[in-house]
Amino acid sequence: MFKKKNSILWLAMTAALTACGGGGSSSPSPATTSTATTTQATPSSGKAVDGYLVGSTVFCDVNKNGVFDAATETTTTTLAGGAFTFAAGCSGTVVVTGGTDATTNYAFKGTLKAPAGSAVATPLTSLTADTGMTAAQLATALGLPAGTDVTKLDPADGSHQNLLRTTLAVQQIVQQLANTLGTLAASSDTSGIYTKVANAVAATLLANPSLPMFGADGSVNLTVLTAAAKGAVASMAADSKFNVFTISDANLAAMAAQIGAQAQQFLNASDADLANLASKLQNPAAAPIDTTATTAxxxxxxxxxxxxxxxxxxxxxxxxxxxxxxxxxxxxxxxxxxxxxxxxxxxxxxxxxxxxxxxxxxxxxxxxxxxxxxxxxxxxxxxxxxxxxxxxxxxxxxxxxxxxxxxxxxxxxxxxxxxxxxxxxxxxxxxxxxxxxxxxxxxxxxxxxxxxxxxxxxxxxxxxxxxxxxxxxxxxxxxxxxxxxxxxxxxxxxxxxxx
Structure with missing residues (x-):
């Protein structure tokens, strides 16, 4: 009886070893070999585009607070053609500040954002980053063809001229509102105000899906633009770091009308005129928007x-x-x-x-x-x-x-x-x-x-x-x-x- 039990036990052990890759071989089995594995990070790349932004700071905003946290987040710099790369990849929102617009040679004073995985960071992707607005909703709101994904297309590559017109028009709106509201608030944080304006534009478009900001005829809906400006003013008023200021509805509408007229020029410009128009309308030395409609x-x-x-x-x-x-x-x-x-x-x-x-x-x-x-x-x-x-x-x-x-x-x-x-x-x-x-x-x-x-x-x-x-x-x-x-x-x- 004892011998029989030992025989059965031996057969069971042999079957178990065979199942694990063992056996009678004298060479070490895979089951008994320890192998160390190393996970390679996948780099992620993109372009910062207003015109192409060169020398801009780009960081991966993992916690989506809009602020670079050196302990947990990585940063890089844009090169020629607005190109940037995160060697270790980026799973957060891409944030771009500073640098120079290669088309106009003007310093970039705004903040571009893009959702993780985007091929570009532009004024349009800024409306979809951390706002809840999808690329499909944005395409409808800006009169772009159905299916346009602004996070994947480079508007400045020469193959997407209508998208470039729309990009420059949105940049004119957001940057001019940020510049003007920053002046009223006596604030130099134009980059931070830019984000508030972009978020207000996105919120207004989401709240009014049947009212596109840009018409098929190249027009700008001033009702929508004025509502977005009012939303940006309210957002700044709720933030204690900005000085309190007031602006009447008449002056706000007058400001929006002037900015809308500038944006409309981009929407209707010929391909050959876009660069020249950007140099004129985005010149930081130009007179600021007049917000005194009732007195001047x-x-x-x-x-x-x-x-x-x-x-x-x-x-x-x-x-x-x-x-x-x-x-x-x-x-x-x-x-x-x-x-x-x-x-x-x-x-x-x-x-x-x-x-x-x-x-x-x-x-x-x-x-x-x-x-x-x-x-x-x-x-x-x-x-x-x-x-x-x-x-x-x-x-x-x-x-x-x-x-x-x-x-x-x-x-x-x-x-x-x-x-x-x-x-x-x-x-x-x-x-x-x-x-x-x-x-x-x-x-x-x-x-x-x-x-x-x-x-x-x-x-x-x-x-x-x-x-x-x-x-x-x-x-x-x-x-x-x-x-x-x-x-x-x-x-x-x-x-x-x-x-």
């Missing part, structure tokens, strides 16, 4: 416009006014206080015939430099400014024309009076069109009939003469222009009977 502002004299040298009040224009064939349209500005004005504006005129030949004429002059110099307005088209023209009649071929040479002086300024030389513009169009569109152009020389008229200007805040309210929001889009050219700012409209 522009208005139109006598609350009227000037046509053929005659003043026509808003009320008369709304009710319907009669004029002879137009030769000039004018805006005579009245300056109250000393508003800080240093902006690039677009100016547009639209005539739409009521009945008749169904004529439509749209004229837009882009990149008009406007400054207030000791109470006198300097209004000068940029050297690269263009005139966009669309003409339509009931018969004939439509006109789609871009004039690149403005030496014929389509606008002139004397003593704060701006004159749009309608007759010289039409004559220039006549001289520039081909035989197929000349008949259409000729129908806008000695025109008669009833027309709806709109005059619009963006990038410039204009109020009623008493300063109580801004001129109505007015938009004009040049039909058929590519890329789309539009003016979405303030202006006047009404009806003209041309005799």
């Amino acid at each position: 502002y522009l208005a139109l004299q006598s609350d009227s416009v000037r046509i053929n040298g005659n003043q026509i009040s808003y009320a008369s224009l709304t009710a319907g006014a009669s004029i002879s064939t137009p030769t000039t349209f004018g805006l005579d500005f009245s300056i109250t206080g000393a508003p800080a004005i240093d902006t690039v504006a677009n100016l547009a005129l639209e005539l739409v015939e009521v009945g008749g030949q169904s004529r439509v004429l749209q004229l837009m002059i882009d990149k008009v430099n406007i400054k207030n110099v000791n109470g006198q307005l300097s209004i000068v088209p940029d050297a690269t400014a263009k005139v966009y023209v669309y003409g339509h009649t009931g018969s004939g071929n439509d006109i789609n024309l871009t004039l690149n040479d403005l030496t014929f002086k389509p606008i002139t300024v004397t003593n704060n009076s701006l004159t749009l030389n309608y007759k010289s513009l039409v004559n220039k169009v006549l001289a520039s069109v081909d035989n197929t569109t000349q008949t259409t152009a000729q129908k806008f020389t000695s025109i008669t009939g009833e027309f709806k008229i709109k005059v619009a200007i963006d990038g410039l805040r204009v109020r009623n003469l008493d300063g109580a309210a801004a001129l109505p929001s007015t938009a004009i889009t040049v039909t058929g222009s590519s890329p789309v050219q539009s003016v979405n700012g303030v202006g006047v409209s009404g009806t003209l009977t041309i005799q």
